[in-house]
Structure formats: C-alpha cells, structure tokens
Amino acid sequence: MTAHTLSVLVENKPGVLAHVAGLFSRRAFNISSLSVGPTADPRVSRMTIVVDGASTPVDQVHKQLEKLIRVLKVVELEQDAAVERELALIKVTVRPDLRADLLDVAAAFSATVVDLSADTLVLEAVASPGKLDTLLARLEQHGTCELVRTGLIAIGRGSETITDDMPGHQPMAAVAG
C-alpha cells in the first residue's frame, strides 16, 4: 500500500464529519485511517486521513475534499517531511514463562504498562505506524487479546505551520440586500 497522509482543517460545525465520511463512500475512496480532534482555534478541527494511493486517486480525494464547503484547507504531508504517530492500547496475555520477554519487548518499543490483571496486561505504545506494526507482530506470540489504535496523526516538520497562508477564518463580505 502506498499510504498518503492528508491533513484537513475543517470548520468545527455539526455534520462536518458526516460530509467527509459521506464523500469517501460516495466516491469509492479507500481510506485506511481517519482521526479527528480540536485545534488551538476552537472554531477549527483537524482531521488526519490516510489514503491508499494504490486503489484511490489521491489528487481526486484532495480536490473533492476542497469542494466541501466546511473544509478550510487540505495539505498532503510527505512522509519524510512530517512526524507521524499513532497510539495503541494493547491487551496481552501474560504467560509466566514468557513474562520477561514480554517486558523486554515493551521496553524496546518504549511501550508502558498501563494496566495489570492476574493474567493480562495493557500496553500503551506511541510510534510511527510501521513501528507499531512491528511491535504488534512481535506481541503476536504472546497472545494479543484486544487492540485499539487511534489512527495516524501527523504534523509537518520545521517552522512552517498548516495555518500559514490560510484564507483566514474571517467572515466574507456581506451580501447586497
């Protein structure tokens, strides 16, 4: 899969997520993850969308998103020019004979134990999606019994920001009566 990461600033208004999600189903765009959260400006939310470039024309995704009235800006983040992270919570079975190995693996991936029961523990891991996949593969032999991932979030490296050169969240001119 050739993953493309789109950062999308949207107006923080009801129905926006439905419009974006609806666009993906209507145009048969395949997305592998979508995450949404607030930004420093309470009027604006930020979505990070990962598109499978092999099955979906990324340029079309970009342009169709820009056509949505509530979408303020769409930026494609190039992998090496961006920091990409994902958080996972992983519930793993603890077998007494493999306990040491499990903790070694967690340590190697800087994953922390955030919950413990008699025979399971929950790991919290923050990493790039690739590294997270490696961790999950490694945990497979211990028996992963439950997994939740946030989906990717990403931010451009360097001093530029996504809101540079934005049209600005200024109201447009009044209509003539």
Next chain:
Amino acid sequence: MQVTGAQALVRSLESLGVDVVFGLPGGAILPAYDPLRSSTIQHILVRHEQGAGHAAEGYAWATGRVGVCIVTSGPGATNLVTALADAYMDSVPMVAITGQVSTAMIGTDAFQESDTTGITAPVTKHNELVTSPERIPAAIAEAFHIATTGRPGPVLVDLPKDVLQAEFTWSWPPVLDLPGYRIPGEPDQEMIAEAARMLHRASRPVLYVGGGVIKSGSHEALMELAEITQAPVTTTLMARGAFPDTHPLALGMPGMHGTFAAVAALQEADLVVALGARFDDRVTGRLADFASKAKVVHADIDPAEIGKNRSPDVAIVGDLAATLPRLTEAVRDLVADAGPTDTAAWVEQTAGWKRSYPLRYTQASDGPLKPQHVVERLSALTGGDAIIVAGVGQHQMHVAQHFAFTKPRSWINSGGLGTMGFAVPAAMGAQVGRPNDLVVAIDGDGCFQMTAQELATCALLGLPVKFLIFNNGFLGMVRQWQELFYEERYSEVHLGTEIPDYVKLAEAYGCVGLRCEQASDVDAVLEKALAVTDVPTVVDFRTHDAEGVFPMVPAGHANDDIVLGPEFTAAEQQAAARKEVIA
C-alpha cells in the same frame, strides 16, 4: 423588529429576489406557510414533492436563475431526493427548504422525522440543519450564494419547527460566513496562451462543448471561438443549443447516441478542447480508446473535473465567461501574426461524414408513425423557437438528435441522473419561468406516468404547456437493450398503449387531449396543439414500438465500434468503420 423564524425565511427569500417557489406543506413546515400567504412570492402547490423539485430545476434551466422548492419533513423531504440528485448531477442551481421536527425531538424517531441532511449530503452541493432562528437569514443567503456561484448545484436548508416559531430581531443583509468556500478565480493566462497555440497549430481540432457553456452564458463567445479557429463543434446532451445545429461547423451530439460525424471527429481529432464538459462515460465510450490521437485542453470551473476521467495536456480552471473570450482573443492574435488556422481539409472531412452517415429513418406514408418524424415536424413548425423538455429514454434521444436547436436554454432534460418522470414537472417549471415562450415536453409513455399528476397543477395555473407523449407501449430504451444485448428476450418492458387512455386522462385533468396515429396527421395535430393558449395540451402520439435509437455505441465499447443501425447497408457500415467519406 421582532420576527419569527418563519417570517425571517420568507423575508430572506423576498430579499434575495425570489418570485416563485414550488412546494407542498405539512406539519413541520406549517409555520412557514403562514407568512407565505401575505408574501409577494408566488407559491405553486404541486401534487407531489418530486414535482416541486423538478419544477424548480426546469425553472432554473429555462431562466438561469435559482429554482426554489419548499416541502415538509420526513416523506416530504425524501420525496425530494430524486430531484436533488438530478440537480446535483446536472449542476442545476436550486435551493430546497425542508421542514424538520423540533430540535428537542431530533433523534427520537419523532413523527415524520428523517435525517434529511444525512440523506441528502451525497446529492447536494451543501446542506445545513439550522438550529437557531438568528441563523436563518445567513443560512438562506449562503444557500443562494453557494447554489449559484462556481459550479452551480442544489443546496438544502433544513428548518426545525421550533426554529421557525421562535422570535428574534430581524436584520438584513446577513454576513456570509463561508471561510472554506472557494470559487475559482481568474483563469491562468499562461494556460490560455498555450491552449491558443495548440488550437492555432491543430489540423484536426474539435470543440467538445458541455453544459458549462450554457450555464456561464458563453454561447456567443463560443461562436466567436469556433469561427476564428474554424474548429468543428460538438454539443453534448447537456449543451444542445449552445451552438446552432444549423451552423456549418456543427457536428451535432457526441456519445452513445451521437451523430457519426461527432463521434468520428472526436476519435480522429488531433486536439480536443473540452469546454465545461466532464468526459462522461456516455460521451467517451470505453475511456482508454476515447480520442486517443488527440491532445486535450480542458477548461472547467470545477478543479475536481480536471483529470478525473481524462488527464488533459492543458487545464484551464475558471469561469468560461472569462476563459472563452480570452482564448478567442489569444487565437485572434496568433491569426493576425501568423495567418489563419488550417482546418479546411478537416472541416471538409467532417462535412463528408455528415453527408455520408446522417441521422436516418424512413417514414412510410402508410407505415407506423416514426418518433423522429414527429420531432422533425415539430422542429420545422416551430422553427426551433421553443423550449423543448424531454423525459428519459428513446424519445429523449430522438429529440436530442433530430430537433434543430439554435438557442441556449431551449433544451431541458435529465442528463446525468437520467430521471424518468422529469419532463412533466420540469416543463411546468420552465413555463412558469418563461411565461411568454412556447414550452413543449416530449415524454415517453413510461416516463409520463411517473409524474403525470402535475397536469393538475399546470391546468389550474392555465399553463399552455404541450405534452407530447411518444406512446410506443414500451419502456422503449430498455426494450432496445434487450433486443440488442439479450437476443430479444423481452422482460418486463411492455406497457401497452391503451391503458391509460391519455386523451381521457388529459380531459380528466382539465387539459386538451389529442391523439395522432399516422404520419399524415402529424402537422394538423401539432398545429392544433400549438393553437391552444389557455390550458395544457396532451397529445397521444402512437409511435412505432420497434423503433430503435441509432447510431449506437454499445455500452463499454470503444466509440470506434459505433453501429449505424438498420437504415444503413452492410457496405455502408463497413465504410463507416474505416471512416470513409462515401457521399
């Protein structure tokens, strides 16, 4: 001044210059109907909400202004969905007002609740559920702004009952708050210059004209471009009338049922200039084989259309009203510096194709009545001076092919969605918008029965629309596909010609009802219909049931596989496959 949300809605519509709305009331929208009584706005009471939607579309097609419809929540809104989808596909400027259950009830499965913004999101340019009365003036003004600017389209405003009832302090004009709405700016002059150079150099150019030319009001600019470049012009189903069919450079319609000349010219072109067209599959046939020898210039107001289906060599994003005159100017400069374009041989070749493989049918004097004959007689008797509205099917293609369109906004149909039932209400809307023009709907017997109830609306308004039913007793277009692609295994396409009796139906609805069964009566019946000025007229034309629409490019095939049909000999078909000129 204190007003209710409902009063604000009506005042907003008045302030935006709305003079007519098509609608049907119900519980949730009731508050809006009270101030509407004393408004300057004419409300036209339809018999089905789909009719309100298509009428608004017909009004918009005919006038270039926004069509407005107003319906209640739940079933009123869901009945409107087809018309919204139709308007979205054909980029028709339309504003739909829907009632909604009170905000406190939303989400409770309240009586006549539906998730209208959810249902209509994929078929509108934008929609909004308004949750406070103060928001109404801006929401309505924004809806009109969005519907009419950039690539036009339908916008829906969903108004809960309590929002319509609540009071607030009126103020106008509102401030539009659309920070994410982008309207393409000026077209790129570099791209225009490059397109002009390509047009000046091309030896086999074709102007592939879509509905955008009509929407942007650029038909005159198109004429100038065609004349300076001497490039043949093909007008899509959405663009019939953008360029006069009577002009020597006119090739007619391209695509699945296009003329041979238009289809062949695109296939053989060395340059295709797409103007407000979107490389629809019904035009391109198998995409990989479409105009494969041609470089492509694509000018469109919607950046997302660029490269969606065909990657252009030069893209010009912007309003054609700006692009076309500048492109013409740029070509004119090149002509002044380096001499005229050299397309004479190409124009002669396309003219040869027109002569060799015309649209052909045979009307025997004692044989079955051919739909093409009726269209040609209508075209002749009106001199093209009419607004023609069509349904969807064989009759639609026969009109698009055989009527000689000479003016923009003289052709109205459902292009992208292909909505049976479009014609009757759309013709009503067109007549309301252009009361002094002749409006003629040509409808299939299948289509007509889907929205015939609006005859009542037309009759009560005294609209003199002519409804010409091409009664072939079949879902003819589907029958044609079963004939050609399912070895004549006809399945559920027979309607019969006798039920309903369209003459009696017309009379029951307060319309004039006429019938025409043979070719020799066509002129007299048409003249009789055209003479009626105070009520609608319905004519039951008993057209040939086995008539096909040709030429035809079978679905999924390359346009080079165009089939001329039974009116041509095998030798002619073979010559056509070699694209030879034989006449």
